[in-house]
Amino acid sequence: MKLSGNTVLITGGSSGIGLAMAEAFLDGGSKVIVCARDQQHLLDAQRKRPDLEVQVCDIADEAARKTLAAFVTERFPGLNVLVNNAGVQRDIDLTRGLDDFGAGDNELRVNLEAPIILSALLVPLLARNPNPALINVSSGLGFVPMANMPVYCASKAGMHAFSLAIRVQLAKLGVKVFEIVPPMVDTDLNPAGRAKRGGFKAGLGPEEFVGAVMQGLANDTPEIGYGMTAGYAAASRAELDRRFAEMNARWGS
Numbered sequence: 001m002k003l004s005g006n007t008v009l010i011t012g013g014s015s016g017i018g019l020a021m022a023e024a025f026l027d028g029g030s031k032v033i034v035c036a037r038d039q040q041h042l043l044d045a046q047r048k049r050p051d052l053e054v055q056v057c058d059i060a061d062e063a064a065r066k067t068l069a070a071f072v073t074e075r076f077p078g079l080n081v082l083v084n085n086a087g088v089q090r091d092i093d094l095t096r097g098l099d100d101f102g103a104g105d106n107e108l109r110v111n112l113e114a115p116i117i118l119s120a121l122l123v124p125l126l127a128r129n130p131n132p133a134l135i136n137v138s139s140g141l142g143f144v145p146m147a148n149m150p151v152y153c154a155s156k157a158g159m160h161a162f163s164l165a166i167r168v169q170l171a172k173l174g175v176k177v178f179e180i181v182p183p184m185v186d187t188d189l190n191p192a193g194r195a196k197r198g199g200f201k202a203g204l205g206p207e208e209f210v211g212a213v214m215q216g217l218a219n220d221t222p223e224i225g226y227g228m229t230a231g232y233a234a235a236s237r238a239e240l241d242r243r244f245a246e247m248n249a250r251w252g253s
């Protein structure tokens, strides 16, 4: 896809991968609007990049989503790229019944339902403009799930399936669909889970990862992985099973 001259809405663009993508699109000469729940974080991002447009929105909230779609349609009628990036991740142990599931953000709503509905709300606008694209951020954990995050992994596997199907549907409107498949990146995602695992760092920052993502977008690569996830799109079922067994070998021990 063309990396300049776009009008881009990035959900969850106040930190991490979303903010790094926002900066990369701004640097390439696109207009960028980001949304997130925390106004202070949005204002911090805008202080760093005064050319960034920011909007408070909880994408899990139906009314807020509609308000966001109406806002961008009116203020940014040239919107041609939607990046479904906002996401939450929690360790959830279902052996404890519903306790963990109900104790925080609903990952199915934020990571899967919201991007599907936002896409539906905005695809007609994207398709009216030149070079339209829908960019979904899934996860390596949608391909190779981890036992301590069953709901997150299910939401991301759903995002992968959604991306495959919607790519075929939107082809007739000329909307390109990309799926970004991050490996572990050092961001603010799931601080409690990361602390439980000893504050483990992947040694991969969002800027380095997004550098590879922008290259993939420029090359029209439909599924963009990096490092450990680079081969997931082409991996056989046997290979994914092997990685799954390896990743979960110590679960419960």
Ligand SMILES: NC(=O)c1ccc[n+]([C@@H]2O[C@H](COP(=O)([O-])OP(=O)(O)OC[C@H]3O[C@@H](n4cnc5c(N)ncnc54)[C@H](OP(=O)(O)O)[C@@H]3O)[C@@H](O)[C@H]2O)c1
Pocket (backbone or CB within 6 Å): 011, 012, 013, 014, 015, 016, 017, 018, 035, 036, 037, 038, 039, 041, 057, 058, 059, 060, 085, 086, 087, 088, 089, 110, 137, 138, 139, 140, 141, 181, 182, 183, 184, 185, 186, 187, 188, 189, 190
């Ligand atoms: N980091 C990784 O290792 C990794 C690996 C694979 C996939 N991913 C995916 O990459 C995406 C970005 O994550 P990240 O690592 O950059 O994490 P992050 O730094 O925590 O960023 C998440 C962003 O999403 C926003 N957000 C969360 N819930 C929201 C909601 N309900 N409505 C609107 N915005 C919301 C957050 O802002 P507020 O909290 O203020 O709303 C923040 O801007 C996610 O989809 C994540 O699942 C990350």
